[in-house]
Amino acid sequence: MKIVIIKYNAGNIRSVLFALERIGAEALVTDDPDLICNADKIIFPGVGEANSAMNYLKERGLDILIQNLKQPVLGVCLGMQLLCAHSEENDTECLGIFSETVKKFIPAEDKPLKVPQIGWNNIYNLNSNLFTGVAESSFCYFVHSYYAGLGETTIARADYIQPYSAALHKGNFYGVQFHPEKSAGMGERILKNFIQF
Amino acid sequence: MLTKRIIPCLDIKNGRTVKGTNFIDLRDAGDPVELGARYAAEGADELVFLDITATQEKRKTLSELALRIAHHINIPFTVGGGISSVEDVRVLLDNGADKISVNTAAFKNPGLILELSGVFGSQCIVLAIDAKREADGKYYVYLNGGRVATETNCLDWAKQGVELGAGEILLTSMDHDGTRNGFAVELTGLLAESLPVPVIASGGGGTMAHFSEIFKAGKADAALAASVFHFKEIHIPVLKEYLNDEGISIRI
Numbered sequence: 001m002k003i004v005i006i007k008y009n010a011g012n013i014r015s016v017l018f019a020l021e022r023i024g025a026e027a028l029v030t031d032d033p034d035l036i037c038n039a040d041k042i043i044f045p046g047v048g049e050a051n052s053a054m055n056y057l058k059e060r061g062l063d064i065l066i067q068n069l070k071q072p073v074l075g076v077c078l079g080m081q082l083l084c085a086h087s088e089e090n091d092t093e094c095l096g097i098f099s100e101t102v103k104k105f106i107p108a109e110d111k112p113l114k115v116p117q118i119g120w121n122n123i124y125n126l127n128s129n130l131f132t133g134v135a136e137s138s139f140c141y142f143v144h145s146y147y148a149g150l151g152e153t154t155i156a157r158a159d160y161i162q163p164y165s166a167a168l169h170k171g172n173f174y175g176v177q178f179h180p181e182k183s184a185g186m187g188e189r190i191l192k193n194f195i196q197f
Numbered sequence: 198m199l200t201k202r203i204i205p206c207l208d209i210k211n212g213r214t215v216k217g218t219n220f221i222d223l224r225d226a227g228d229p230v231e232l233g234a235r236y237a238a239e240g241a242d243e244l245v246f247l248d249i250t251a252t253q254e255k256r257k258t259l260s261e262l263a264l265r266i267a268h269h270i271n272i273p274f275t276v277g278g279g280i281s282s283v284e285d286v287r288v289l290l291d292n293g294a295d296k297i298s299v300n301t302a303a304f305k306n307p308g309l310i311l312e313l314s315g316v317f318g319s320q321c322i323v324l325a326i327d328a329k330r331e332a333d334g335k336y337y338v339y340l341n342g343g344r345v346a347t348e349t350n351c352l353d354w355a356k357q358g359v360e361l362g363a364g365e366i367l368l369t370s371m372d373h374d375g376t377r378n379g380f381a382v383e384l385t386g387l388l389a390e391s392l393p394v395p396v397i398a399s400g401g402g403g404t405m406a407h408f409s410e411i412f413k414a415g416k417a418d419a420a421l422a423a424s425v426f427h428f429k430e431i432h433i434p435v436l437k438e439y440l441n442d443e444g445i446s447i448r449i
Contacts, residue, residue: 011317015293018268048318107393113199114395114418116320116364120200120242120448139200139448141273143295143320160199182273182295184237 003027003195004039006066009056010046010078012179019181023188025195033065040071041195045181046078047143050102051090053082067095072197073173077144080168080175084148097173100151105144105161113161116145121158123166123178128155130167130174132193138186140166140178147177200448201412201440202242202419203433204397205426207232209248209278212258214427230265236426237272239433242448244270245298245367245421248278249342255279260288267293275323277367281306286313290321298323298367301340304347304354307361314362323397324363326355328384329371336384343371352387359394366392367421369399377403380411380420389416397421405431405439412445 005016007029020027020043027043028035036042044066046053057063066073066083075083082094087102094102105115122137140158147164150157156167158177168175174194180187208215213227233244246266248259255278263276276289277298286297303309303324314322327339328351336351355366368388370381380401389396395418398411402422408431411417425431440447 011290011321012295014291015267015295018293019271021268022271047320114393117199118320118365118395119202119418122198142199143273145320179273182271184271188271 001025001041001195002039003041003043004036005029005043005045006036006062007031008046008053008062010048010053012047012077012181013045015179016043016045016076016181019188019191020195023192023195025191031060031062033061036065037069041197042069042071042073044073044075044079044083046076046082048078049089050078050081050087050092050094050146053078054092054094057082063095067097070172072194074194075173075175076181077177077179080177081146081148083168083173083175087146089146098148098151098153098168098170098175100148100153100165100168102146102148104146108161116143117160118143121160121178123156123158125157126155128167128169128174129197130169130176130190130193131156133189134186140180140183140186142178144177198446200242200446201417202397203240203408203436203447204243204245204419204421205236205241205433206245206247206399206421206423208423209246209259209262210250212262215249229262230269232427233266233270233274236433237270240437240448241272241433243272243419244274246274246276247298248276250278256285256288260292263289263292263294277323277325281309283312283316286317290317296321296323296365298325300325300327303358304338304340304349307357310358310361310363314364319362319364319394322363323365323367324355324358325367325369326351326358327369327371328381330384339371351384352391355388355392359392363394365395365397367397367399370401373401374399376401377425379403379407380415380417382410382415385411385415385417389418395419403430405436408436409440409443409445412440413443
């Protein structure tokens with residue numbers, strides 16, 4: 001099986017590669033369109049800023065390429081947000097796979113929580129084979145200032161200031177807001193589930 | 198619910214853990230990767246690796262260590278010690294570190310924090326501050342591992358650091374560090390209530406009750422300790438069960 005991690009101007013890409021190695025899967029980090037299109041599974045990772053990431057993808061034609069992928073695709077963190085319709089982060093039009101929009105966390109008066117959210121939080125209402133073997137309210141590791149709201153493609157919920165999407169799914173596209181590559185055994189199970197699709 | 202975090206800290210010299218450990222069952226207790234993996238398996242929420250090597254070889258050994266950690270450990274980790282440039286940070290993040298911590302270099306050149314947060318994002322920039330209470334009752338910043346005093350107030354520097362883009366504060370109280378008499382509740386609470394970013398309390402954790410106290414009274418977002426974990430005086434799974442029973446949100 002050929003697993004490709006899409007290389008672009010975002011961080012934590014090698015962490016995903018190492019996590020796959022730990023579960024016995026080999027992957028290739030590349031921005032080569034032919035290699036991406038011919039992969040069996042594609043991971044679209046990322047920690048970074050939405051606007052510069054979208055510009056980078058557009059300049060290389062990777063935006064259209066990603067939109068037309070037919071094999072299973074897993075967006076992680078910024079990767080998931082870029083698969084949504086729009087992000088408030090520098091008013092960025094995103095790839096539009098998921099209809100949800102991405103908004104900034106605003107601490108509420110009765111919930112003076114810190115932004116970004118950094119740390120371990122529960123995931124609930126798990127509704128996908130991505131979560132086979134993952135217990136309800138398991139803990140995953142999150143680092144983010146922006147979130148996708150709840151919508152028709154939500155397959156897991158998390159709560160921080162308000163409920164939001166911890167994971168999304170539509171057709172062959174999956175997205176997780178948390179970092180499975182840093183979420184200990186639960187994260188490894190989720191990555192295993194994805195590569196076994 | 199977002200949990201409080203328990204963070205074991207490993208001091209590294211020439212690629213090896215120092216201060217010793219009591220893990221007789223580890224194949225190589227001096228290997229930071231094996232010790233770190235052990236803590237990860239026990240339920241540590243994050244790890245901090247602090248390099249105290251003072252040689253020219255330091256950069257290379259630290260980046261190689263980050264790469265080995267990233268290969269073997271499945272929880273987030275921070276690397277610190279002598280980081281002073283964008284290039285230092287780029288190598289460490291490329292090698293799989295989730296965050297880096299800066300201390301003296303950032304104090305001497307606050308623009309470094311702005312530069313690093315601009316290039317890599319605030320979420321991976323931890324500002325480490327060593328603080329000590331002086332005769333006037335106020336807390337001051339110390340540099341170079343606590344050897345050099347400054348006239349800067351701890352809270353003022355923390356606020357400035359956050360404005361410049363630090364995403365977290367790692368606060369070590371020199372008055373408490375090594376005492377095992379408890380964390381700096383007052384100072385930690387002051388920073389945690391004044392700053393819009395998480396505060397990691399460090400120094401003085403000696404009993405499980407100290408951890409409960411620093412989360413409840415000190416409002417800390419995370420608590421860091423070294424020797425109580427290394428010498429198995431506190432066992433992480435037992436600590437987390439205890440904190441959970443205390444009503445503190447914790448990952449079990």
